[in-house]
Amino acid sequence: MKSYRKELWFEVPTRRAFINITQEVNACLRESGIKEGLGLVNAMHITASVFINDDESGLHQDYERWLEHLAPHEPVSQYKHNRTGEDNADAHLKRQIMGREVVVAITEGRLDLGAWERIFYGEFDGRRKKRVLVKIIGE
Ligand code: ZN
Numbered sequence: 001m002k003s004y005r006k007e008l009w010f011e012v013p014t015r016r017a018f019i020n021i022t023q024e025v026n027a028c029l030r031e032s033g034i035k036e037g038l039g040l041v042n043a044m045h046i047t048a049s050v051f052i053n054d055d056e057s058g059l060h061q062d063y064e065r066w067l068e069h070l071a072p073h074e075p076v077s078q079y080k081h082n083r084t085g086e087d088n089a090d091a092h093l094k095r096q097i098m099g100r101e102v103v104v105a106i107t108e109g110r111l112d113l114g115a116w117e118r119i120f121y122g123e124f125d126g127r128r129k130k131r132v133l134v135k136i137i138g139e
Contacts, residue, residue: 004032004136007044012126015073016094018060019121021050021132025104026111028134035109037138041119042101044131047091049098049122052113067094067124091124098122106138 006028008021025041041050053059071093076082079089102119105112113119121132 001137001139002032002034002037004028004034004134006031006134008121008132008134009129010121010123010132011129012123015091015124015126016064017123017126018063019123020055020118021121022055022111022113022118025119025134029106029109029111029136032136034106034136034138037106037136039104039106039111039134039136040101041104042133043095043121044133047088047095047125048130048132049095049120049124050101050132051099051120051122052102052104052117053120054116055118055120063098067097070094070097088125094124095122098124106136 008024010019012019025039029039043050071090073090076087076089081089081092104119123130
């Protein structure tokens with residue numbers, strides 16, 4: 001069995017963003033040389049997500065509005081976590097909803113995604129460097 005590991009780095013200039021990372025993950029798959037197996041992609045930070053959905057800007061605005069409704073950033077004083085001196089309690093909650101990782105089947109050397117499935121990095125507390133782990137195992 002082959003095993004491949006790579007860290008993708010992001011420094012999002014805004015507090016929140018959704019970034020399509022499907023091509024970066026595809027590049028990892030090509031580099032791995034693995035044809036059949038499984039690929040794991042996970043955020044290595046507790047205020048960021050990796051998820052799969054449609055690359056459609058209206059949907060991303062809907063996510064932003066929905067997440068802000070569920071866990072508004074302001075007022076930051078509403079969250080006990082922010083008593084630590086941080087202001088990112090909402091980002092921890094948003095990350096929990098959008099998820100930590102995805103697992104994608106690798107078939108015939110390709111990411112075996114549905115027609116409209118794309119892999120996204122979800123940033124909820126940006127403006128600093130963060131990592132995403134790509135781990136691919138198989139033959
Ligand atoms: Zn925090």
